[in-house]
Amino acid sequence: MPxxxxxxxxxxxxxxxxxxxxxxxxxxxxxxxxxxxxxxxxAVRAALGSRLTDKYSEGYPGKRYYEGNEVIDRIEALAIARxxxxxxxxxxxxxxxxxxxxxxxxxxxFLEPGDAVMGLGLPAGGHLTHGWGVSVTGRxxxxxxxGVRRDTGVVDLDEVRALAVRERPKLIWCGGTAIPRTIDFxxxxxxxxxxxxxxxxxxxxxxxxxxxxxxxxxxGHADVVTTTTHKTLRGPRGAMLLxxxxxxxALDRAVFxxxxxxxxxxxxxxxxxxxxxxxxxxxxxxxxxxxxNARALGDALAERGFELVSGGTxxxxxxxxxxxxxxxxxxAAEALARAGLVTNRNAIPFDPRKPLDPSGIRLGTPAVxxxxxxxxxxxxxxxxxxxxxxxARVADEGTLxxxxxxxxxxxxxxxxxxx
Numbered sequence: 001m002p003x004x005x006x007x008x009x010x011x012x013x014x015x016x017x018x019x020x021x022x023x024x025x026x027x028x029x030x031x032x033x034x035x036x037x038x039x040x041x042x043a044v045r046a047a048l049g050s051r052l053t054d055k056y057s058e059g060y061p062g063k064r065y066y067e068g069n070e071v072i073d074r075i076e077a078l079a080i081a082r083x084x085x086x087x088x089x090x091x092x093x094x095x096x097x098x099x100x101x102x103x104x105x106x107x108x109x110f111l112e113p114g115d116a117v118m119g120l121g122l123p124a125g126g127h128l129t130h131g132w133g134v135s136v137t138g139r140x141x142x143x144x145x146x147g148v149r150r151d152t153g154v155v156d157l158d159e160v161r162a163l164a165v166r167e168r169p170k171l172i173w174c175g176g177t178a179i180p181r182t183i184d185f186x187x188x189x190x191x192x193x194x195x196x197x198x199x200x201x202x203x204x205x206x207x208x209x210x211x212x213x214x215x216x217x218x219x220g221h222a223d224v225v226t227t228t229t230h231k232t233l234r235g236p237r238g239a240m241l242l243x244x245x246x247x248x249x250a251l252d253r254a255v256f257x258x259x260x261x262x263x264x265x266x267x268x269x270x271x272x273x274x275x276x277x278x279x280x281x282x283x284x285x286x287x288x289x290x291x292x293n294a295r296a297l298g299d300a301l302a303e304r305g306f307e308l309v310s311g312g313t314x315x316x317x318x319x320x321x322x323x324x325x326x327x328x329x330x331x332a333a334e335a336l337a338r339a340g341l342v343t344n345r346n347a348i349p350f351d352p353r354k355p356l357d358p359s360g361i362r363l364g365t366p367a368v369x370x371x372x373x374x375x376x377x378x379x380x381x382x383x384x385x386x387x388x389x390x391x392a393r394v395a396d397e398g399t400l401x402x403x404x405x406x407x408x409x410x411x412x413x414x415x416x417x418x419x
Contacts (some may be wrong), residue, residue, distance in 0.1 A: 002042070002418070005049060028416055029408040030340040031373075031381065034288050035205060035364020036177070037316035037342075038234045039371065040270075041277060042418035047270035048236055054202045058262045059094075060252060072265050079272035086221050086279050088244035094271055094312055095255050095263040096239035099204045099228040103129040104137070105241060106224055108254035110198045113140045118157065118164060118197075120172035121145035123347045125319070126176040127202060128375050144169055148349050153180075153310035157187045164195045174222070175202035175356040178346055178362055180313040182215065190222040202226045204239075208232025208366070209315055209406040211278040213286020223247060223314040232290060232316055232366045235274025253351045286369060296375035300382030307361070327393045329355035335392030339400045340407035341384060371414035380410065 007179040010017040027039070052075070058065040059078075061073035076094060083092035096102035111117065117137065121132025124147040128135040131143035143169045146160050164172065172195075174188040185201055192199035203217035207227040219223050229235035241251050244392035256263075277283060291314070298312045301320065309319035322332055329345035336343050346362035353359050363385075368377070383401050391399040 003044075005082055007391075008413045019128065021108070023373055024191075024205075025075045028419065030337075030342055031371075031407055031411055032294075032342045032367035033363045033365070033381070034342055034344050035362060036231050037364075038231060039233060039367045039417050040230075040236065040274070043273045043277070044234075044236055044270045045418070048266050050266055050269065052266040052269050053211065053263050053264070055264055056262045058256065058389045066262075072268075075265065075269050075272060076263070079268050081276065082272055082275035082279065083096050083242065086275055087217065087242055089225070091241075093094040093241040093242045093243075093255055094238070094268055095260065096226075096241060096389060097260060097264060098342075099127075099202075099226065099239050100129050101255075101259055102226045102239035102241055102274060103127070103200075103202060103230075105251060105254040105259055106171065106198075106200045106226060107137060107141065108258045109224070109247065109250040111141060113144060115171070116142040116144055116167055116169040117135065117171045117173070118146060118160075118167065118169040120179070121147050121350055124148045124176075125174070125178035127204075130173040130176070130202065141171075145232055148310075150350055151216050153349055155182060157191065160188070161191045161194070164191050164197065168195055171198050171200060172197045173200050173202060174218070175204070175206070178207075178317065178319050180308070180310050180315065180317055180319055182314040185216060185218040187222040187226045187342070191331040198223045199217060202227070204228040205231050205317065206315060208234055208278060208283075209287050209290065212222065212284040214284075214287040214291050215315055222231065224251065229271050229274060233278060234273060234366070235278075236267050236270035238264070238271050240271070253295075282290065289368045289374070290365050291375065292375060293369050293378050294318060294363075296378040297363065297365060297382055300379045301385065304382060304386045306386075317362060319346060319348060320361050321359055322361065322389065323348075323359050325387055325389050325393065328357045329360045332361050332389050333391045334360075335400055338397070339388045339403035341381070341388060341403075341409070367389065368414075370417065371411075373414055377410065 029322045057072045061077045079094045117131040120126030129137050132138045172192050201222035210217045228239045230237045294313045297398045307321040333345040343361045346360050347358040348360040351359045385388045
């Protein structure tokens with residue numbers, strides 16, 4: 001937190017200010033390896049902390065239900081223009097409050113309750129809102145999940161096509177939360193056309209890589225693209241819809257008034273800042289470095305005997321199967337956190353264990369790449385992960401304490417943005 005803002009908060013609410021300082025310290029001294037987290041720029045944080053949070057702006061630019069939105073209209077229009085230009089989209093909506101509401105808007109725009117929807121199953125790396133049973137999308141619509149091959153850990157489009165032809169879904173999702181390999185958007189689009197389905201690409205994890213040219217784009221293939229703005233795109237916690245011009249009205253109506261009231265104008269402004277940052281030449285280098293770091297981390301883990309789902313990665317994340325290491329994903333994630341390496345437990349395809357304590361962990365490199373770490377550092381981190389997993393298996397807290405000190409030393413050499 002900027003010093004001036006921290007002083008104001010400390011004077012008004014010292015208890016909360018102490019907690020904010022504690023989180024600042026935690027992030028500064030640990031290394032975030034969660035693929036869905038990142039560290040934003042001071043400019044993004046400045047927009048989030050602005051007086052824009054005071055305004056109510058139900059509606060869209062030029063069509064508001066509240067007065068006093070002349071400046072807000074310009075801010076939202078700027079964010080829309082930047083999103084369209086960055087991703088080459090015909091239409092953009094920057095009002096979704098987060099990823100799940102953005103995905104729900106797709107249902108509201110194109111489907112009726114009971115329609116069939118296909119999406120990658122949650123245990124195979126999909127998202128809850130792609131039709132999984134514990135989500136309303138699996139309760140209100142007929143879910144037809146597809147999976148990955150047991151022998152490769154990747155989606156087989158021939159199997160997806162056969163399932164789509166048999167079930168005739170109205171909506172097909174591609175993308176997810178734990179997919180280490182490049183998504184074939186063109187292949188999914190061909191299947192969707194064959195069965196007359198809407199194709200939605202959820203690129204929440206990939207948006208920054210796409211913007212930086214480090215992953216193929218779904219724009220031009222998918223009817224609608226959904227994304228959060230806070231992962232590889234390195235913006236605030238918000239979301240966007242990108243779509244064809246012919247779907248603009250349906251998507252906008254689905255967001256407001258279909259699912260939401262007033263947008264969060266301070267977040268919209270911060271999204272605009274992040275989009276401008278992502279359009280700069282150095283962001284492309286950043287996106288490619290994320291992938292280089294992830295591959296280096298995967299190679300170093302594989303050399304130490306770790307089993308990687310699909311054998312490695314093409315993007316920012318790795319899914320590690322710990323079955324052969326004698327620890328669960330929960331045990332490993334908790335031990336690594338005590339060592340200062342923040343990961344998350346994650347199911348692996350065909351996982352026999354329960355979701356709260358699955359067989360794997362998920363690793364990602366966006367946040368450490370933002371801090372400036374490179375391939376050589378990934379080898380060091382892999383060694384720490386190896387030692388931490390061994391320590392988790394034998395309950396060796398001494399080793400975890402030693403690792404935490406070493407992690408903090410490396411973290412100190414790579415300060416958080418704006419520190």
